[in-house]
Amino acid sequence: MISAMTSSERVAKVVLVDIEGTTTSISFVHDVLFPYAKNNVEKFLRDSWGGDDTNQIVQDLQQVPQFSDYKNTLCALPASVDVKLITGFVRYLIDKDLKVTPMKTLQGLIWAQGYGDGQLKGHVFEDVPAAFQAWCAAGLRIGVYSSGSVAAQKLIFGNSIAGNLETYLSAHFDTHVGHKQEQQSYENIAKALAEDPQHILFLTDIPGEAAAARSAGLQAIILQRPGNAALTDDQKSSFEVITDFKPLQNLKLPENKPLA
Ligand SMILES: CSCCC(=O)C(=O)COP(=O)(O)O
Numbered sequence: 001m002i003s004a005m006t007s008s009e010r011v012a013k014v015v016l017v018d019i020e021g022t023t024t025s026i027s028f029v030h031d032v033l034f035p036y037a038k039n040n041v042e043k044f045l046r047d048s049w050g051g052d053d054t055n056q057i058v059q060d061l062q063q064v065p066q067f068s069d070y071k072n073t074l075c076a077l078p079a080s081v082d083v084k085l086i087t088g089f090v091r092y093l094i095d096k097d098l099k100v101t102p103m104k105t106l107q108g109l110i111w112a113q114g115y116g117d118g119q120l121k122g123h124v125f126e127d128v129p130a131a132f133q134a135w136c137a138a139g140l141r142i143g144v145y146s147s148g149s150v151a152a153q154k155l156i157f158g159n160s161i162a163g164n165l166e167t168y169l170s171a172h173f174d175t176h177v178g179h180k181q182e183q184q185s186y187e188n189i190a191k192a193l194a195e196d197p198q199h200i201l202f203l204t205d206i207p208g209e210a211a212a213a214r215s216a217g218l219q220a221i222i223l224q225r226p227g228n229a230a231l232t233d234d235q236k237s238s239f240e241v242i243t244d245f246k247p248l249q250n251l252k253l254p255e256n257k258p259l260a
């Protein structure tokens with residue numbers, strides 16, 4: 001059942017934004033970031049092999065359930081865990097867009113090099129900077145919840161095509177807090193923010209994420225950005241759907257307008 005509240009009447013203390021399909025185009029993530037990680041993973045692993053961070057990631061990658069599936073796809077089992085095996089597995093996970101935490105950590109480390117040398121600039125839709133500015137000016141906090149690692153989130157917003165947007169953001173959450181279609185993750189986020197769930201507005205492109213957030217008591221709105229997957233009639237009638245952040249420019253704190 002769609003909430004009776006419209007975006008212009010909403011109040012919140014925290015806006016929690018997803019990245020891919022919400023602040024940022026899906027095509028930037030899939031056509032720029034993922035290929036960059038696939039093309040550079042082998043060199044990254046060679047250069048850092050044996051280092052503490054890479055050792056931990058390599059160990060964690062071997063624990064993910066898909067590791068044995070991947071090895072079964074190989075013609076011959078490798079004699080040892082080496083750069084080639086882990087490179088192949090990381091590329092396999094990226095191709096399947098599996099949101100596996102150690103692979104996401106590794107992607108963030110690889111992208112840091114691309115942002116550092118100017119090859120990468122984070123895409124954000126043109127309405128995003130103005131909305132961030134308006135929400136902060138109204139006294140709201142802005143948090144990010146993405147399957148991309150916290151380090152990757154800071155890179156995309158800190159090095160965006162609209163400049164450094166990281167200054168607007170006061171909290172970051174990745175899959176260490178839980179997966180995005182699980183109610184518990186949003187309960188964990190509300191607790192970490194020390195905020196009543198009903199005062200958190202979650203913006204996402206994925207109906208399953210919106211449903212999980214709502215089941216934890218958060219408000220949720222779905223973004224229908226260019227390039228996002230089509231929504232079913234049922235999804236459209238269950239959630240408020242907006243095409244950009246402009247209808248949310250005038251969000252206010254609940255003190256100014258109490259929740260109905
Ligand atoms: C942090 S930028 C890269 C985003 C990413 O890796 C990803 O998987 C997108 O997931 P999201 O939860 O933002 O839809």
Ligand SMILES: [Mg+2]
Pocket residue numbers: 018019020021022204205206
């Ligand atoms: Mg998304």
